Amino acid sequence: MRVFNFSAVRRLPLYHSVLRDYQRSGLQQISTQMLAKKANMATPVVKKDIEMTGATGKTGVGYDIVGLIGKIETFLGWDNPNDAFLVGAGRLGSALMAYEGFSRTGLNIVAAFDIDPSRIGSKVRDINILPLDKMVSLAKRMHVATGILTVPENQAQQVADLLVTAEIKRIWNFSPCVLQLPPDITLQREDLCAGLSELMLRAGVQEKQNPKPLFSVESPVVS
Amino acid sequence: MRVFNFSAVRRLPLYHSVLRDYQRSGLQQISTQMLAKKANMATPVVKKDIEMTGATGKTGVGYDIVGLIGKIETFLGWDNPNDAFLVGAGRLGSALMAYEGFSRTGLNIVAAFDIDPSRIGSKVRDINILPLDKMVSLAKRMHVATGILTVPENQAQQVADLLVTAEIKRIWNFSPCVLQLPPDITLQREDLCAGLSELMLRAGVQEKQNPKPLFSVESPVVS
């Protein structure tokens, strides 16, 4: 019943990035092979991923770059805007507010909320930081459906419950904790530690495959 | 030849988080079922994931929480420290420098680098921000093997090359761009837009499964 290949979905922004590079350099069309090489991917994977977006190429030529970019953006939903509230205007929250990459994706952080009086009233890149008290009523009034959670771990569940009260349907959680939410809420956990651990483990594997003569680590871990 | 199940690896921090919760509440042991429920996972997945870490449980009882936490940490390499340099002490970079969650993972950001004179000389949470010029020699001298890249998109490749010069082996890239690097460098791309897109697409699927009568979105995207 799952419709998408989410591994593929996570690769699309990568292709998008490569395509933008080529577009800037004035290129009109691109082959799967070129795209795969730049993205460090196998050709068949790239083909399948592109097929998923509905884009079609021209045999013997490749894909129209602008067209493919468009197809990817449409597929990812980047061309319909999404209003979002952000809760927790600390360092990470402020960084997300200021992050320029989101403009491409249709994400529009319309307001931020905090309980810290020293933050309330200030703004980051035109986004006002408001008292958390105002969040629920404002979300309901504006029909905001997306919430970004960048509060400390020990407050995350409490604030998440508040977001549910505010009738928010999608929660993007940056706190390293596990939230308990009603089943109709879509939760995306963004775990920085997971990415870091993956890097370290992949590096370990890679070092084993291309072992350096000096400094080699004995590894008895074989199946 | 791949040794790890990286989908599973990305789930381990989730379990770790649940386990810490239970540990704080004074619980000594936990069953797969409880863990799976809290983590919103299927029981067999949790079992397999735990098996991967080498932890063993007690039939009829479950796993020793402290022991399981330890096994996960060992497996993920959280118990051997990793010195890292961070380049790009902007908002995102500063947020990472201040991020407390990394302390668990063994990541130790020993210094940050930037070219902006207004940032150089200041510090974030005991981490000094130094001029980028000093990076290469310092990295070589200190044998730092991990680099965190939080510079603007248009400078990312250039700085990445610098990190390679500095004999750094692992690069954690937060810029939404595609880096070209030698094959012996392990690159981890942390793409915030990918996570966001996944959230939006999953939400779409979920809404289709539990459709709300009012406000339904017509979607002609069928296989």
Next chain:
DNA sequence: CGGTAATGGATATAAATATATCCATTACTC
């Protein structure tokens, strides 16, 4: 205009990953 090389698209295969089933062992209840 003919031949050659490259491409997208379809199809087939392999591998990885998720899910289900079973069973001996253990704790718990009465």
Next chain:
DNA sequence: GAGTAATGGATATATTTATATCCATTACCG
């Protein structure tokens, strides 16, 4: 102490995802 319910661990199956192969079509070159 016997019976029952629950657990981890092993095994088997299904599904998803990745990889390889093939072929008709197109551009390019002479």
